[in-house]
Amino acid sequence: MSHKIKIKKGFNINLKGKAEKKIVESVQPETFAIKPTDFQKITRPKLLVDEGDTVKAGTPILFDKLMDQVMFCSPVSGEVVEVKRGAKRKILEIKILADKQVEYVEHKKITVSDIAKLSRDDAQKQLLKNGAWPNIIQRPFGVIANPDDTPKAIFISTFDSHPLAPDYDLLFKDQEIYFQAGIDILSKFTNGKVHLGLNGNADVSKVFAHTKNVEIHYFSGKHPSGNVGTHIHFIDPINKGDLVWTVNPYGVIQIGKLFLEGIFDCQKIIALAGSEVKTPQYYKTYSGACINKFVENNLKSDNVRCISGNVLTGEKIGKEGYVGFYDHLVTVLPEGDKHEMFGWVLPTFKKLSYHKALGLMSFLTPNKEYELNTNTNGEKRAFVQSGVFEKVTPLDILPTYLIKAIMAEDYDEMEELGIYEVIEEDLALCEFIDVSKHDIQELLREGIDLIKNG
Amino acid sequence: MEVIRKVIDKYKPNFTKGGKLERFYYIFEAFETFLYAPDITAPNKGAQIRDAIDMKRMMNTVIVSMLPCLLFGIYNVGYQHFLAIGQEATIGEIVGIGLLKVLPIVVVSYATGLGIEFTFCTIRRHPVNEGFLVTGMLIPLVVPPTIPLWQVALATAFAVIIGKEVFGGTGMNILNVALTARAFLYFAYPQQISGDVWTYLGDKTPVDGFSGATPLAVAYEASSNNTGAVIDALNQTNTVLSADFYSFTNMFMGFIPGSIGETSTLMVILGALLLIMTGVGSWKVIVSVFLGALAMGFGFNAIGANAYMQLPAYYHLVIGGLAFGAVFMASDPVTAAQTERGKWIYGFLIGVLTVIIRVFNPAYPEGIMLAILLMNVFAPLIDFYVVKGNKKRRLKRATV
Structure with missing residues (x-):
């Protein structure tokens, strides 16, 4: 029996420049990178390669001294050309110049029927050593799972409801076998269930529809209906002391492939979308791809912001930047670094707003596709309006109070108000609609770090 | 440009x-x-696009929603003036007198408040918040047209400094700033804000039989002197000005003496509609204040121990400043309850308290001011219990 949940509180952001369902394979970037900053959070990274070394796809590149079993491996084969460092010699990017033909580190293959016989320990060793482990995220805190833990359940969301989100059906087409294998491997790690959240708004992709050994749930309604945090809250919420794991379908498939094919396969389809892209479409490449080849001669103007990920939770990367480890989307928006005369009072149909304050007309055209820029549309102010965060947060938590508790560094309050249940993406809509223009996600992460380390 | x-x-x-x-x-x-709207862009990480709303637009919406009250107030000040002195006047003369009395109050309120606001921002190094633009408009609307300007300045200064800045500025205050100014005037200079101050006469003498008493005062007098039903007393007041001066309709329309902006329930409703449609004001607070007042009014009707208690409950909605307070002051998001359930409780109790104070408290004919201030103080307590309910649900889940 599957059960259906409709998300009523939320907000859909409808943007111009959706990726056309076409996959381009001919364009390949020259370099790929691993960015330690993609992971939450590598505190003391230790490099295993030097500039000039040659690596294969699956060769360990670095690990975190605080969790030294987890290896971060190269997505492609080639030569390590640069280790880019920032302030205090912090490692930002490890760039690899890719071979024309990717060579893989080969591991032992097993058949589908062997998976059942595989022990948790063996599976774990394989995942840790060969680069697939960082796909497994632990809640609370949204950090890479600790291999020593046993979660009470594992959650997988099979759709993305963010603005301009890529279509998972296209991304993972014909990967059913690997997906199922990944599920079967993952279920060895929990005594509880593996929950699969399916899209209740549209036809369910063939890749996920017939998955076995999972509990199936349908989620429909507005964003954040696709967020795994939303799914957890409605299926089996996290209480103090609970641990659950979440994995993106990409990770599940990568795990499945690691066992069935014996390789750490980082092939990845990413969507290039956004109002500034001439031909928004999908590209088949590898994890950590440099986006320069995709955006070259493909942008409508020069003053743009390239974002790895979606517009609510993504990160600015620049035209020569690299796609994040967990991202399947690059969004390009116009940069909003311009003044607008009387911008605060003139009526506007062009700018999207959740609110209906005088002059904000976007509520009249809910289905229009908007072309938005990165301007904050206002200055930071003290919290004034109340009750709106709660309207776009389907979880039974009070974001306003949670954020205030974080600002006051009140540990008990944070805990009681449900900080264990949320990570940045769960409150991203609050950040978007905030009248006072606070950076809610950054604040939340500060709070999570306090709780985690305190 | x-x-x-x-x-x-x-x-x-x-x-x-x-x-x-x-x-x-x-x-x-x-x-x-x-x-110019600023050229600030979203930070590198997090939401890369932001909603089109900002604090300026939100506050602007509130100010626009007060305009009907202000414009009507200007007209009514002049209208009451000529009515009281028994002189026919053209609309130009009426508006002229209104502007002459009201504009200086608005200017003084804004000048004092913004002056202090700028000073604090410079000393404290924090941005100028738009909140005072609303407060600066509210203060003129809740004082009588005859108020001395120095009192406006003093009350504004008191409210901004003691009511707001000492708590850390906009967003941090506990009491509604404009009401703090009103309460300050009430307790510091009672002669100028009670009694026959509601009609501007200038150096003219009013016509025979004119009474400067507001409906609230008439109601209270009638009840405490046991001179019969309150409605009769209202109907018999100022008949020299017009036959149905204190009729329900006339009080609803607002052609009666009172504070500058509060007399017309109709104009308040216009403002309320804008606030509710734009979602800037909380309809829950506004509606629940009215519900609370009606509930208490009906309750008193049922008891009926004195004449004031017998006043039909719906009269409470059009006399005094209840409507104005409910729409523009109770719903102030900073000082109101912040949780959705809390807003119902908070508003309802304001309505209830207003009617109780009106009927029982001889010292204060108008109850809405104190009711809101009192509930401002209790709002955090209401929220505390609502939030506790949320925490409890979470805790309960864990133990099941």
Whole structure:
């Protein structure tokens, strides 16, 4: 029996420049990178390669001294050309110049029927050593799972409801076998269930529809209906002391492939979308791809912001930047670094707003596709309006109070108000609609770090 | 238009870090952002696009929603003046007198408040918040037209400094700032804000039989002197001005003496509609204040121990400042309850308390001011229990 949940509180952001369902394979970037900053959070990274070394796809590149079993491996084969460092010699990017033909580190293959016989320990060793482990995220805190833990359940969301989100059906087409294998491997790690959240708004992709050994749930309604945090809250919420794991379908498939094919396969389809892209479409490449080849001669103007990920939770990367480890989307928006005369009072149909304050007309055209820029549309102010965060947060938590508790560094309050249940993406809509223009996600992460380390 | 931008950009370096006038940066910023929405972009990580709303637009919506009350108030001040002295007047003369009395109050309120606001922003180094633009308009609307201007200045200063800045500025205050000003006047200078102050007479003598008493005062007098039903007393007051001066309809329309902006329930409703439609004011608070007042009114009707108790409950909605207070002051998001369930409780109790104070408290004919201030103080307590309910649900889940 599957059960259906409709998300009523939320907000859909409808943007111009959706990726056309076409996959381009001919364009390949020259370099790929691993960015330690993609992971939450590598505190003391230790490099295993030097500039000039040659690596294969699956060769360990670095690990975190605080969790030294987890290896971060190269997505492609080639030569390590640069280790880019920032302030205090912090490692930002490890760039690899890719071979024309990717060579893989080969591991032992097993058949589908062997998976059942595989022990948790063996599976774990394989995942840790060969680069697939960082796909497994632990809640609370949204950090890479600790291999020593046993979660009470594992959650997988099979759709993305963010603005301009890529279509998972296209991304993972014909990967059913690997997906199922990944599920079967993952279920060895929990005594509880593996929950699969399916899209209740549209036809369910063939890749996920017939998955076995999972509990199936349908989620429909507005964003954040696709967020795994939303799914957890409605299926089996996290209480103090609970641990659950979440994995993106990409990770599940990568795990499945690691066992069935014996390789750490980082092939990845990413969507290039956004109002500034001439031909928004999908590209088949590898994890950590440099986006320069995709955006070259493909942008409508020069003053743009390239974002790895979606517009609510993504990160600015620049035209020569690299796609994040967990991202399947690059969004390009116009940069909003311009003044607008009387911008605060003139009526506007062009700018999207959740609110209906005088002059904000976007509520009249809910289905229009908007072309938005990165301007904050206002200055930071003290919290004034109340009750709106709660309207776009389907979880039974009070974001306003949670954020205030974080600002006051009140540990008990944070805990009681449900900080264990949320990570940045769960409150991203609050950040978007905030009248006072606070950076809610950054604040939340500060709070999570306090709780985690305190 | 480009010229203005160029001028701003030319002088901006003086105000930014390291500039000669760095300490006045926030004042400069206030003017700059008034002319131009800023060029700030979203940070590298997190939401890369932001909602089109900002605090300025939100506050602007509130100010626009008060305009019907202000405009009607200006007209009514002149109208009451000529009515009381028994003189026919053209609409130009009526508005002229109104402007003459009301505009200076508005100017003084804004000048004092913004002056203090700018000073604090400079000393404390925080941005100028738009909140005072609303407060500065509210204060003139809740005082009588005859108020001395120095009292307006003093009350505004008191409210902004003691009511707001000592708590840390906009967003941090516990009491509604405009009501703090009103309460200050009430307790510091009672002669100027009670009794026959509601009609501006100037140096003219009113017609025979004129009474400056507001409906609230009439109601209270009738009840305490046991001179019969309150409605009869209302109907018999100021019949010399017009036959149905204190009729329900006339009080609803607002052609009666009172504080500048509060007399017309109709205009208040217009403002309320805008606030509710734009979602800027909480309809829950507004509706629940009315519900609370009605409930208490009906309750008193059922008991009926004195004449005031027998006053039909719906009269409470059109006399005095209840409607104005409910729409523009109770719903102030900073000082109201912040949880959705809390808003119902908070508003309802304001309505209830207003009617109780009106009927039982001889010292204060108007109850809405004290009811809101009192509930401002209790709002955090209401929220505390609502939030506790949320925490409990979470805890309960864990133990099941």
